[in-house]
Amino acid sequence: MLVKNEERTLARCLDSARDVADEIVVVDTGSTDRTRGLAAQYGARIADFDFTPVDLAAARNSGIALAKSEWILVLDADETLDQASVPLVRELAGHHENAGYYFERLNRQQDAAAPTTDYAVRLFPNRPEYRYRGRVHETVDASILAAGGRLKRSAVRIHHEFAADAEARRRRNLRYIEILKEEIAADPADYTRLDFLAAEYHQLGMFDAAIGVAERIVLARPNDARAHLHLGAYCLLYAGDCERARAEFEEALRLKPGDPEALAFLAEMRRG
Numbered sequence: 001m002l003v004k005n006e007e008r009t010l011a012r013c014l015d016s017a018r019d020v021a022d023e024i025v026v027v028d029t030g031s032t033d034r035t036r037g038l039a040a041q042y043g044a045r046i047a048d049f050d051f052t053p054v055d056l057a058a059a060r061n062s063g064i065a066l067a068k069s070e071w072i073l074v075l076d077a078d079e080t081l082d083q084a085s086v087p088l089v090r091e092l093a094g095h096h097e098n099a100g101y102y103f104e105r106l107n108r109q110q111d112a113a114a115p116t117t118d119y120a121v122r123l124f125p126n127r128p129e130y131r132y133r134g135r136v137h138e139t140v141d142a143s144i145l146a147a148g149g150r151l152k153r154s155a156v157r158i159h160h161e162f163a164a165d166a167e168a169r170r171r172r173n174l175r176y177i178e179i180l181k182e183e184i185a186a187d188p189a190d191y192t193r194l195d196f197l198a199a200e201y202h203q204l205g206m207f208d209a210a211i212g213v214a215e216r217i218v219l220a221r222p223n224d225a226r227a228h229l230h231l232g233a234y235c236l237l238y239a240g241d242c243e244r245a246r247a248e249f250e251e252a253l254r255l256k257p258g259d260p261e262a263l264a265f266l267a268e269m270r271r272g
Helices: 010-016 035-041 056-064 083-094 141-146 166-186 192-203 207-220 225-238 242-255 260-271
Strands: 025-028 045-048 071-073 079-081 099-108 116-125 150-161
Touching: 010 035, 010 079, 025 035, 025 056, 035 045, 079 083, 083 116, 083 150, 099 141, 116 141, 116 150, 141 150, 166 192, 192 207, 207 225, 225 242, 225 260, 242 260
Parallel strands: 025 045, 099 150
Antiparallel strands: 071 116, 079 150, 099 116
16 A cells, blocks of 8 residues: 555454455655554554655555465555455455455535445555556556556455545646646557546536547547546537537437447437
């Protein structure tokens, strides 16, 4: 795990993984609070990482390189492993498959009535070719596939508590946007960076910018049904462009017949 000034949440996170982790590797990127002492109380191996410039993939990979166990389980300090999922993690590792496993992540904000859900690969074999990519919104998925591994959905669930400081989250979003732009300029062929850029603009409520990025994604991946679906949703919900939205939903259906989300959007438009 990566940490910086996580004294408020670290113990809760480590307690949640106590019965599944055979070792704990903590990469500290500059804590000035009690984070390091708390990690040491749990027997963690603590490594320092110079976080200038920001490079989350490099930081994660430095920690993975120190791990000695057969499998890597990745958690952030503001996350907890659902206790019902502990035996599932052990079970998956016991299969000894060459696969990375997606966990369901429930994201909670103080001002939101219900959590949002996404999925991330958080369990994978400890192999030297399995490494993260991306200075922000880092992922290990591509390296697993490139090395001949598989990606599989699991029933493991983790809980993620967003920081309560909305202004701090906004500053982070803006910083990530600049880094993503730098990555896109350096490697225009890495279209995954565009997906994350659209998401950052969305979180900031900058919907015109998000639509512009969604249009670039469709141009880059014209046969991706979800790219058309997302662009259609942006056009409908944030630009009021029903004609363009309908065209994108219909294209999504052409590429993926019966897609339930595209059908639901079109049905709602007919009712409206």
